[in-house]
Amino acid sequence: MSQKKKNKIYRQPLPNRFVHWGVAISIIMLIITGIGQMPVYGRYLIVQPLGTKWLTSYEITLLVHYFFAATLLFFTTYHIVYHVMKKEFDIWPKKGDVKGSYLIIKAMILGQKEPPSEKYLPEQRIAYLYFVISIGLVIVTGVIKVIKNIMGVQPTNGILFWGAQLHNLATVMVILGVVMHLAAFIVKENRKLLPGMFTGYVDEEYVKERHSLWYKELKKRYEKQS
Amino acid sequence: MSEKISRRTFLKRSTVAGATAGMLLATKTPGYAQTDKSDENTLIGSLIDLTKCDGCAAYDTPLCVTACRQKNEHRFPQPQKPIKDYWPQKKHEDWSNEKDRTDRLTPYNWTYVEKVQVNWNGKTKDVAIPRRCMHCLDAPCQKLCPFGVIEKTKHGAVKIDENFCMGGAKCRAVCPWDIPQRQAGVGLYMKLVPELAGGGVMYKCDMCADLLEEGKSPACETACPRGAIEFGPYEQIRKKAYERAKEIDGFIYGDVENSGTLTLYVSDVPFDKIDEAIEAKKKAENDTRFGRPHMKPEIENMLETTHGYMLATLIAPIAGAAAAGITAYKVLSGQKKKEGEKQHESKEEK
Numbered sequence: 001m002s003q004k005k006k007n008k009i010y011r012q013p014l015p016n017r018f019v020h021w022g023v024a025i026s027i028i029m030l031i032i033t034g035i036g037q038m039p040v041y042g043r044y045l046i047v048q049p050l051g052t053k054w055l056t057s058y059e060i061t062l063l064v065h066y067f068f069a070a071t072l073l074f075f076t077t078y079h080i081v082y083h084v085m086k087k088e089f090d091i092w093p094k095k096g097d098v099k100g101s102y103l104i105i106k107a108m109i110l111g112q113k114e115p116p117s118e119k120y121l122p123e124q125r126i127a128y129l130y131f132v133i134s135i136g137l138v139i140v141t142g143v144i145k146v147i148k149n150i151m152g153v154q155p156t157n158g159i160l161f162w163g164a165q166l167h168n169l170a171t172v173m174v175i176l177g178v179v180m181h182l183a184a185f186i187v188k189e190n191r192k193l194l195p196g197m198f199t200g201y202v203d204e205e206y207v208k209e210r211h212s213l214w215y216k217e218l219k220k221r222y223e224k225q226s
Numbered sequence: 227m228s229e230k231i232s233r234r235t236f237l238k239r240s241t242v243a244g245a246t247a248g249m250l251l252a253t254k255t256p257g258y259a260q261t262d263k264s265d266e267n268t269l270i271g272s273l274i275d276l277t278k279c280d281g282c283a284a285y286d287t288p289l290c291v292t293a294c295r296q297k298n299e300h301r302f303p304q305p306q307k308p309i310k311d312y313w314p315q316k317k318h319e320d321w322s323n324e325k326d327r328t329d330r331l332t333p334y335n336w337t338y339v340e341k342v343q344v345n346w347n348g349k350t351k352d353v354a355i356p357r358r359c360m361h362c363l364d365a366p367c368q369k370l371c372p373f374g375v376i377e378k379t380k381h382g383a384v385k386i387d388e389n390f391c392m393g394g395a396k397c398r399a400v401c402p403w404d405i406p407q408r409q410a411g412v413g414l415y416m417k418l419v420p421e422l423a424g425g426g427v428m429y430k431c432d433m434c435a436d437l438l439e440e441g442k443s444p445a446c447e448t449a450c451p452r453g454a455i456e457f458g459p460y461e462q463i464r465k466k467a468y469e470r471a472k473e474i475d476g477f478i479y480g481d482v483e484n485s486g487t488l489t490l491y492v493s494d495v496p497f498d499k500i501d502e503a504i505e506a507k508k509k510a511e512n513d514t515r516f517g518r519p520h521m522k523p524e525i526e527n528m529l530e531t532t533h534g535y536m537l538a539t540l541i542a543p544i545a546g547a548a549a550a551g552i553t554a555y556k557v558l559s560g561q562k563k564k565e566g567e568k569q570h571e572s573k574e575e576k
Contacts (some may be wrong), residue, residue: 015553032462039394039425040370046314058400068536070542077546078553085554149529151485153365164374176253217434220421 009218011119011193015082020197022075027174028134029068034171036061052168069142076135077138090119093129097122108189116212127181141167230235268440268488269488270381271463272447276493277382277474278454280337281354286338290356293449295335297434297514301388302334303427305411309513318410319426330517331357333409333429337446340518342503345567346495353500356446356455357519358431359405360487361479367397367406368527382460382488383433390414393426400528403519406430433457433488460488469545478514484529497523 012020032055035041037144041055054060083089100115100122107114120128144163148155185191192206207215295383303322311318321332330338337358343351365384367375372540375390376397386397386406392415398406406428415424434444438457439566455461464481471478479491493500499523508518 015550015557026475037370037396039396039399041423043312043315058396059531060527061536062370066539070535070538073539073542077543078550081550082554085551090373145537146536148367150536151527151529154364154378155369160368160371160377161374164372168304168372177521179477 005201008205009204009215010200011196011202011207012200014200015078017074017197017200019079019082022071023135026068026072027072027178028133030065030072030138031171031175031178033065033068037065038132042136069146072135072140076139084113091125091128093125094122097125101126105154108187114210117210117214118217119211119214121210127177127184131174131177134170137166137170138174141170232307248376253297267459268380268382268452269384269460270433270457271488271490272361272433272444272455272457273467273470274489274491275454275456275470276353276355276491276495277476278452279339279353279354279356279450280452280514281341282451284295288354288356289445289449289451291328291335291337291495293445294337294358294431297445298332298336301429303409303412303429305426306416307411309411310420312410313421315407320410321407322409322411330515331405331407331430332517333407333521336429336431338517340504342507344495344499344503346499351495353495355491355500355504355521358446358489360403360484360489361431361433362484362527363486364484364529365489366400366484369529370400371397375515379433379435381433381435382436383435383438384430385435386395386428386430388413388427391427392424392563395425395427395428397514402522402525402527404516405519407517408539421422433496434524441567464490478524479521483523483525485530497521534535 036055040051045052045056048056054064100117103169104114104117104121104123106112119223138204141163144155145167147153147161165225185194189210192210196202206216282290285292296443302325305320305322308320309318309320309322321327321334321457324332325334325480327340337356340355340357342353342355344351363382365376365378368378368384372394373390373392375387377385377387379385383421391413393408395406395408395412398404398408407430408426408428411427413424413427414425418424431550434442434446437444456466458466467478467481470476470492474492474494476492476494477496479493479497480487480489487513491497501523504518504521507515
């Protein structure tokens with residue numbers, strides 16, 4: 001526990017928060033501008049709210065889309081390289097996570113005590129995998145789309161068709177993922193995680209109770225250090 | 227004439243694009259990163275000589291228009307009526323009651339001849355301009371269709387898949403000439419949720435792709451009695467266009483416009499004058515609907531503006547990896563330093 005604060009545990013170091021919010025802003029802007037690449041705003045936004053006229057321009061939304069595609073690539077690459085170098089794989093799914101998620105959700109519904117968890121809950125690790133797949137697909141198809149737009153590059157009809165279809169599919173997957181991610185905070189127990197993504201700290205009591213395996217590990221590490 | 231500049235730009239662009247795309251993709255997916263240059267052998271271009279076209283003055287309808295309509299009649303839309311509005315808008319695009327119109331582009335008329343009078347060199351000249359899809363080398367409509375349902379044939383013809391088009395009309399919005407025309411009440415969207423999404427199907431000239439596939443000439447060329455429309459291998463057509471322009475001390479349209487198209491017009495009057503005449507005629511007729519394209523010279527391809535952003539997109543992962551590498555290194559070396567100090571302290575205590 002390198003960062004100390006009374007009754008608090010340092011859960012999300014600065015690089016994690018940097019990546020989380022960077023990816024979040026990039027994805028929100030990519031969704032907004034990506035929808036702008038579909039014939040949507042011009043048709044459905046009958047009343048144009050102040051400052052949103054640019055959304056109806058395919059050219060402007062494409063340029064803004066490119067900008068946030070670049071930021072998304074920056075943050076995702078940063079995330080991968082940083083955690084691989086530090087050998088931190090706490091959020092990577094483990095065997096038994098599906099069953100573990102079921103047990104936690106069941107315990108929450110029935111008001112029972114949850115099984116002990118590590119730094120991340122099994123359902124958080126599964127959600128992470130879901131984001132890896134959907135964001136990965138959106139990035140791969142997005143890069144193909146960027147390349148096909150280069151002047152002089154003529155993609156095959158198949159690449160063009162499947163690039164567009166899979167990019168659209170991946171976008172829907174990402175939107176669903178974001179909705180599920182936010183919906184997780186409807187559950188009261190999960191709300192205690194929220195400060196972690198703002199200040200980095202969560203309540204020690206919360207960690208002790210819900211992430212007891214991680215708490216034990218932290219304690220052991222702390223004792224070793226001191 | 228812009229022969230040298232155009233050619234240089236074309237080759238430069240093809241080389242840069244080919245190298246970049248090749249570097250990124252071609253090693254894994256051969257055939258993806260084809261450049262315009264590699265396509266040159268199969269591309270079919272067309273030359274429309276405005277000094278020859280008289281708009282078939284002796285006929286009610288120009289023969290190229292009639293031939294095109296007859297050839298494509300079986301593909302014309304048959305909308306289900308009553309046609310609903312594009313909710314929440316209170317409008318829809320319906321040309322089914324104007325099927326016989328031949329004076330503009332509609333879903334039922336994929337080519338037409340614009341007739342204008344142009345003042346040039348102190349004389350007034352009648353000019354007849356057959357208009358249809360230009361079949362761009364870098365077609366924004368094809369590249370930016372959100373569903374990827376616009377194809378390019380091996381001959382370079384840009385072809386909308388009528389079975390999968392949702393009629394969002396983005397292709398028209400990104401086309402500098404607003405060529406594709408929409409008919410509501412037909413197509414895939416009618417099988418989904420027509421009340422809420424979709425707008426019909428977009429229609430336009432496909433260069434008679436089926437005839438080209440069979441080695442035959444497109445209908446408009448075959449029907450033209452004055453030899454004003456000529457199709458052929460792109461490079462030959464291009465060469466011929468420049469020779470003809472030199473011969474008549476004239477002008478070319480379509481070679482640099484929208485970064486190059488397969489359709490090259492040759493005229494003995496400048497195209498900005500023709501464009502002025504078209505716009506004046508439309509204004510006089512109070513015609514604001516789609517289907518009578520302008521002829522503004524040297525218009526840019528909207529994909530040109532994305533080049534810098536493309537570079538940024540490719541650099542971003544490198545920057546991300548570098549930033550992560552530096553941060554992780556600093557954190558790890560900081561940890562090691564701390565551990566070292568601790569070990570040192572504990573040794574001293576002993």
